[in-house]
Amino acid sequence: MIGHELGGRYEIITRIGGGGMALVYKAHDLLLNRKVAVKVLRQQFVHDEEFIRRFRREAQSAASLSHPNVVSIYDVGQEDEVHYIVMEYVEGSNLNEIIQERAPLQPDEAIHIAAQICDALVNAHQNQIIHRDIKPHNILIGNNGRVKVTDFGIARAVTASTITQTGSVVGSVHYFSPEHAKGTSTGEKSDLYSLGIVMYQMLTGKLPFQGESPISVALKHLQETFVEPRAINPLIPQSVENVILRAMRKNPSERYASASEMLKDLETSLQAQRLHEPKATFFSEAGDLDETRVMPAIRQSAPEVRPAAPEVPSSREKASSQQAASNTQTIEWEDEKQKGPKPWWKRPLPMIILTLVVIAGLYFAVKSVSNSLDVPEVPVPYVVNMEEAQAVQAIEEAGLMVEQPIIREFNEAAKGIVYEQSKANMKVKKGASIRLYVSEGTELSAMTDYSGRQLTAAMEELEALGVSKDRISSSDKVFSDEDPGTILSQTPAAGEPFDPKTAAVRFTISKGQETVVMPDLVGKKEAEAKVLLSQQGLKLSDDNIVREPSYEPEGTVLAQFPYEKGAQVGKGAEVSITVSSGLPSDAIQRKLPIVISPAQAGHSSEIRIVYSDATGENIEWGKRKIKDTQRFTIKVIVAPNKDAMVMVFRDGLLVDSFPVTYDSAEEPSEQTVPGKEEPPPVIDQPAQGEVQPTDPNTAGTDPNTVPEDGNEGNQPDGQQ
Incomplete structure (x- = not known):
């Protein structure tokens, strides 16, 4: 369930x-x-x-x-x-548990509880409902102290025609009223009697009537008096004892007239002026005809013997005389003259013999039937907590029978163990039937699927089912796309049967996404950016690469989105980059030829060229060692809003600078950087990125020849 x-x-x-x-x-x-x-x-x-x-x-x-x-x-x-x-649902305990734990209760606490029960009965009786089963088990007490009456399972409406059951009585025998035990009509005062017993038990910790069987207890309700509460617990105020004594009177007419009257008495019973009031006394105005009492025996008058009458009476007179004899318990003798020979059945001796024979026959018949009905009583063996086979054997060995079918239900006891029996701790007639309740084991619940739910909510639900906190494990934590604390998997799996009392539950919990540091991709080549992202576990698809014109070299990363460098990013996250597709359409490449001589002819000078253009500022073109005059071609990029400037350094000193404008329709004219003496003949140097034809006979012999990649890799691609 x-x-x-x-x-x-x-x-x-x-x-x-x-x-x-x-x-x-x-x-x-x-x-x-x-x-x-x-x-x-x-x-x-x-x-x-x-x-x-x-x-x-x-x-x-x-x-x-x-x-x-x-x-x-x-x-x-x-x-x-x-x-x-x-x-x-009442969060708390029932009154029976409280009585078992700490009875006798203090008078003020007992009165507080009894007054609330009585208040509930006032409402029930006003609605023509008789509870008929007031007992501590049916009184719930919440953690806030509120008393709640429950279990109206055998309640009856006052006006109902079926207020009693023929041949049987339903209820709890220790709390029966006498009229309830007799099976007669039970009214409001029956509930007040039961409430009196509840008060008695709260204040003394004992029941007023105990017995070996329900019948013996019911008879005590009818015939015996109980030990007064103050004889057991002298701390009970007399005013409180008076309430109990009046509520528990066997004669309903001597009890409270209504629950309202009893409630008023309860509410004032602990007032100072009432604590030591005189003990209540009761005098019945009319005795109970069913009450057990001593009465004198009823005797017949001695027969009066009269002589025979001289006259013969008529038939009418004879009948009158016989009727008179019957009424006065006397014997009339008839005149001997009227007596004829009597039939044998009217003669005394045969009649006496016949009577004795009949009496003897009846005696032996009754004795035979009595012997057959006089079955000995045997104690019922206590078989709770035994295995079913052992319990059945013990009951049969005691001369009793096991009622069939045996009731089998889920229970906390192990499977096959008897967890309840009828007629325990009492004597019954030999051959009586005993009902056994055998456990089918703990009812296994189907494990709920907690995947995707938060751990705290799952633990609360499991604890409500009876799984203790120390049997719930959540130490397995892994990175995932789920929020931190989300359950990813579980043992037992969803749908598997499990016993909340013994099962251990284990959860694998999400730690959230694993994070990595976002690398700086701006300025990197596209291929390099892809490698860096892959190493960090981040994703870059072709659809997330945006290409746009730029003055940066083609293939250079211009921007990254949506994460900046150094940001903590969930592993596996998607990243977008913007990559340069080359120069804009309005950009122009210009070639500036420069003839440069060493400072002194025949001596080596170090030439260094730096330029600024649309692609950037102070870009290093490169350095060269020259001993004679050489021509260099410098490529620059100019834009509508950005001209270029080429600066020449010789032996560490700026010797000249040359502007290159965007508006010029022609290529810039050749510029010259002379030395301190007349320069020797000029040796042309190939423009950067161009191959100069060489004489096979002289190739590689001039140490001042500038190599094809003379920019040493400093000139951006596509800008030579």
Whole structure:
């Protein structure tokens, strides 16, 4: 039943109680998001119309009441063969548990509880409802101290014609009223008697009547007096004892006239002026005809012998005379003259013999029947916690029978163990039947699928089912795309049966996404950027590469999105980059030829060329060692809003600079950087990126020849 969703609305959490007729579960109302108590009729009674009627009557009786001291009824229904009542869930204990733990209670606490019970009875009686089963087990006390009366399973309406049952009595024998035990009509005062016993038990820790069997207890309610409360607990005020004595009078007329009257007496019983009031005394105005008493024996008058009458009476006179003899217990003698020979059956001796024979026959017949009915009593063996086979053997060895079928239900006891029996700790007639309740083991619940849910919510739900916190493990934590604390997997798996009392539950929990540091991609080549992203576990698809014109060299990363360098990024995240596709369409490449001589002819000078153009400032073109005059071609990029400037350094000193403008329609004219003496003949140097034809006979012999890649890799691609 646990884990079942009853009526598509009430999710059963755990079993919290039960009685002979029904089991009570704690449940969660999924529609209104609140805790409720669900009472479910036991399976063995689902085909018993009487129990079903009684079960429904409980819902109707309680639902007709609206009072803070009566458990509220929310819903009633049936699902297949499951009959259930949904009622208010009271967080706390029942009064029987409190009595077992710490009775006797203090008088003020007992009066506080009794007054609330009595207030509930006032409301019930005003609505013509008699509870008929007031006992500590049916009194719930919340953690806030509020008392709630529950279990109207055998309640009756005052006006109902079926207020008693012929041949049987339903209720709890230790709390019966005398009239209830006799099976006669039970009214409001019967509930007050039961409340008096509850008060007696709260204040003394004992029941007023105990016995070896329910019948013996019921007879004590009818015939015997109980030990007065103050004889057991002298701390009980006399005023409080008086309330109990009056409520527990065997004669209903001597009890309180109504629950309202008893409530008023309870509310004032602890007032200072009443604590030491005189003990209550009671005098019945009319005795109970059913009461056991000593009476004188009824005797007949001695027969009067008269002489025979001289006259013969007529037939009418004879009948009159016989009637008179019957009324006065005397014997009339007839005249000897009227007596003729009597038939044998009228003669004394044969009649006496016949009478003796009949009496003897009846005696032996009665004795024979009595012997057959006089079955010896035997004690019922206590077989709870035994295995089924051992229990059956013990019962049969005691001369008793096991009632069939044996009731098998899920229980906390191990499978095959007897967890309950009927007629325990008492004597019964030999051959009587004993009912056994055998455990089918703990009812296994289907494991819920907690994947995708937060750990805290799952733990709360499991603890409500009875799984202790120390059996819930969540140490396995891994990186994932789920939020931190989200359950990724579980053991037992979803749908597997598990026992909340013993099962260990293990969860694998998400730590969230694994993060990495975003690398700086700007200025890197496209291929290099891809390698850096792959090393960090980040993704770059072709669709996320944007290409646009730029003055940066083609293939250079211009921007990265959406993460800046140094940011913490979830591993596996998508990244976009912008890559240069080459120069804009309005950019122009210019070639500036420069003839440069060494400072002194025949001596080596170091030439260094630096330029600024649309692609950047102070770009190093390169350095050269020259001993004679040489021509160099410098390529620059100019734009509508950016001219170029070429600067020549010789032996570390700036010797000249040459502008290159965008507006010029022609290539720039050749510029000259002379030395301090007349320069030797000029040796042309190939423009950067161009190949100069060489004489095979002289190739490689001039140490001052500038190599084809004379920019030493400093000139950007496409700008030579």
